């Protein structure tokens with residue numbers, strides 16, 4: 001009677017993450033490992049971007065995306081931090097300016113749907129989702145927004 005309850009979840013979404021992934025993303029064309037960009041019709045971007053990384057590796061992390069130091073001092077055997085020079089992409093400045101499908105690599109890696117899918121309609125609900133996320137990395141609201149977008153834009 002004297003307590004209040006706050007429900008920390010999204011409006012109108014009553015299912016768990018696992019249930020949403022199984023029901024909406026596991027059986028059909030879209031899998032939980034699918035990247036968000038694939039929902040917008042782009043394919044094999046990872047392969048193309050990896051080729052750019054191979055020819056333009058970051059000089060500081062050598063394309064590893066992280067900087068590791070061994071045996072810093074007693075008790076610390078290995079310290080690994082994201083490489084800030086390449087925004088943890090493993091690709092040097094020049095490589096991040098390369099164009100893939102008409103969009104530069106940096107935007108692919110760090111941009112939102114709205115920066116990439118400019119010609120799609122009804123993108124409001126998905127506009128702020130990172131284009132390079134995987135479906136399984138999204139929160140429930142974002143997953144459902146991607147699913148709804150796919151349903152609205154289904155190929156006949």
Ligand SMILES: [Zn+2]
Nearest residue numbers: 058061083086
């Ligand atoms: Zn780097």
